[in-house]
Amino acid sequence: MPDTAASDSLDVRRIQRRTVAVLATAQVLGGVSFGATLSLGVLLAANVSGDDSVAGLATAAVTFGTAVLAIPLAALARRRGRRISLTSGMLIALLGVLLVFAATGARSFPLLLAAFALIGAGQAANLQSRFAAIDLADDASRGRALSLVVWATTIGVVLGPNLVGPGEALGAQFALPTLTGPYVFTIVGQILAVVVYLVALRPDPLLLAQRLAIRSRHEAAASGVAHEDRPGVARYAIFAVAAAHAVMVSVMAMTPVHLLHHGASLSVIGFTISLHVAGMYALSPVFGILADRLGRGATVLVGQTLLAAALVTAAAGAESMAAVTAALVLLGLGWSATTVAGSALLTEASGEGVRTRRQGISDFTMSMVGAVGAVWAGLVLGGIGYAGLATVALILVAAVCVGAALTLRTRGREVRSPRPRHR
Template identity: 40%
Template sequence: MASDIVETEGLDPNFVAPSLLDETTELAEESGNAPEWQALPEIVSSQARSVKVLIAAQIFGSFGMGASASVAILLAQSVIDSEALAGVARTSLTLGAAVFGIPLAILATRRGRRFSLSSGWALGAVGALVLVLAAILSSAVLLIAGMLLFGAGTATGLQTRFSATDMALPKKRGRTLSYVVWFGLFGSVLGPNLGFPGEYVARWLGLPLLAGAFVLAALLLAVAAVLTLVFLRPDPLKVAQSHHAAAARVAAGANPVPATTVPSKKRGAFRTVLPAIWSIPTARFALIAVVVSHVSMVSLMTMTPVFMEMNGATVTLVGITISVHVLGMFAFAPLVGWASDRLGAPAVIVIGQVIFLGSAIAAIVIGPESTMLTPSLFLLGLGWSCGTVPGSILLSSSVPTEIRTTSQGVVDAVMNAVAALAALCSGPVFVLIGFSGLAIGVIILAAIVLATALVLPRAAWLPRS
């Protein structure tokens, strides 16, 4: 059977190796149900290889993107004197992730994950090089353009988590997705420290000190692009497309022949896919959970360093607090994925919102005692993990196969666009009603998700195990 797996690059997405199609048909006839093709030995082997490649690319990519958490902020402040414009430049990174989310998903639908992900990492590398030019020329225009392109790396990192589930068994999607999220921890923790080795690179190349970090970021993102382009074979999405098409033809009683149709442009249109997501109760709940969880995290986390500094916290304490927050976001992702598979995604999402409530209440009770915000920020990160991991899985399992990949891009785009708006608004809200006001906002957002969970169909709560 191993010889029956073929590289589908350049072939129609609906192509199926004949022997696999015959086996699919035979098993379907014997059992009366469509078999789980993901359990075939050669698929299991290909899935394991794909996950390893995706994890490796995620480590290098997230390491390179980690410069955005620290060095990019300093670069924006050094290039642009106006704090307002510097805020726009920093927000451009999140906007870039929103802008590139849908095109990369459509590209994946048409050309496969291998081409889409490698293109996204490459665009992020180009963005890093543009930021090097922005530092050299002190150009605000290049800074914003570089941030937008750099944001493609964020969009790619998000879509990598979905790529790991293309060939995964439904009952293992949560764990598989969470592994890729978990390995992003390495880059997220190490990446913000690129400034230190970047200074040596900058001196060696005769560049401004802040530019060196983005030289390293470009190299790391380029490595992620090459790893994906060279080693992500067979393409997991193309394999999944071929089997879904085979199952559809078997169910329709059609002859198993390669199809010649390709996804239409309308199928990838934002205006078409978003209403489709909204019309499905479980998909709508997943969309709300992912977007609201991300907004809750961004709105409170963005102003935490400012609040702590205003109350006398040292730079070291601020750094420790943010590191603990990142730990909460990523460290427990495998456990969250396992729980999503065993308990069901909606149940874990509800748990995540309760954790958000605990984080917000802790922030309000602590008040000006900024040295105690570390537990609150840890819970904030953990709540984010319990919202986005199961929410992503629930979305993928709720929408029709033909729009699944594009739906993933749409949700990521909406998530990043709303988060960018939340980041922009968090400053004025902080000035007007204080840090407690932001925490109250998190409580309101969590209540919205919990209220939405109450109207979910009973079947949606059943775990896929």
């Protein structure tokens, strides 16, 4: 029996490593395709509608679609596995991209918004993939596995927007409507991601985790697949991730407007946002390692410290280009630390029967507060300025820190550094 158990454990670890590699590959493909899509969404909406004032609805539609489809895709994962759920999300997004061509050709703005909402399914799938990376992970490696899939997004974020120029040239060759050429790369990327999911994501990590949990409660606990359900800690993890996202989106969305009003060029603004995005993704493996070694709660607090530093820097140096740039980098780092550690905390605080549902709720909440945060930030910016916006956002950081303190006091073991389990 010990030899059999050891063999099973090695097999699960091998499958887990392969799963992370497959998800990271698909995340790169999805990131490249959506990077090209989102960078053109606002311009395309303005072109089709003929009204620059409603162009922002393109981004809002994608965010809304991501939020609305997150829970159904999570439910599908629970019933049919990650492979079917992730593939379905990418196929729905592919339908949305095809509708972009139809809407642009017909000059139909409502249809274009519907297309962008469907494209949000791909974003929902990309968000879900970070949870798929830890279906089979143990306590000692959960943060690192999740962070590697998040890190893979960096490649897509960097490459995607750079495909706009070649895409337009390609579109001209095929007489495609203006601004839709880059969506050819989106279609190719999504099709390849679907193939990767369908062919390579075997065995399905979630279905295997469910079978392991059913086979033996003791065996599942020893392998790190099943955990005692702790709804209070799960709710805190959802809140921490959503609050960090709200802070990040609120300040990031208003930074280009603030810099433009202070005379910054578009190239400088673009460079600043690029550094911010690099902060969001590039160091996620570092935060994954910290989450595994220091603990999920401790790493969430590291993230809040970085967010607080970002907001103080932004408030104190609102008139300084260097200070605002530094604040945006810190903002991305704080978001990364909180998202990686908070997502790992949510998974291990949720029993097997409710885990995927809570993950879907987390993605839904994260997307919705991002949309609301962007709107709210515009109102605050207009009322009390950029420094005031950063100062108000500190309230959410303080709330997450208070929540961590309460969790430590009431259920301390749930936010301490997890210990590897040995057979």
